[in-house]
Amino acid sequence: MTGPIERWPETVPADVTHPAATVAAARRLGQVVSLADPVRFSGGADDFAVLRLLGAAMQAAVRIDWTLASAPPQELDDIVHLPPPARAYGRNAKEIQARWRERHRAGLCCYRQGPDFVAIRDLRRPGASFRATLGEPHATQFRALAAATRVDELTGDESALLTDLQDNGLALVETTHFLLPPYRVGTFPIPCTAF
DSSP: OOSOOOOOOSEEEOOTTSHHHHHHHHHHHTOEEEOOSOBOOOSSHHHHHHHHHHHHHHHHTOOEEOEEOSOOSSOHHHHTTSOOOSEEOSHHHHHHHHHHHHHOOTTSEEEEEOSSOEEEEEEEETTEEEEEEEOTTHHHHHHHHHHOOBGGGOOHHHHHHHHHHHHTTOOEEOSSBEEOOOEEOSSOOSSOOOO
């Protein structure tokens, strides 16, 4: 052997503009997704991009290493189902991190889909659970919403469903962008709760 042994990096750098590709690469390599810079939530599309990356990591069961440097853009109840930060800077961020880590668990807010249905389960808020099964055409509209990011990309029927989801705490909407908090799972975590 003539040179040093090359090793795969232990982490995959996060690309918030392509969350699915980033998480797929980490899963394929058996590695952790790493956000190099501390996350400072400041409102708008960039915040939703980070939240989408966290949701993609939960969906793929890939660990993500990130640091919280400010309060999150949403109430903790809205995002407690996403992976909590590994580290936090500042007293407020450390308090949020501690509460987030205490309340987080898999399956708090997720959906699974079949050929003609989407089943949603939301257990993020203590004492207030939400379960719904969407049949067609709403299942197709939900899948379209899960793939979209901008309000101006939606059809009239998708916009109406987005409003209904927002009324039930299942959509975070800003002026031009939106995010559906539930992440997709193949099956609901065991033990399964009947719908």
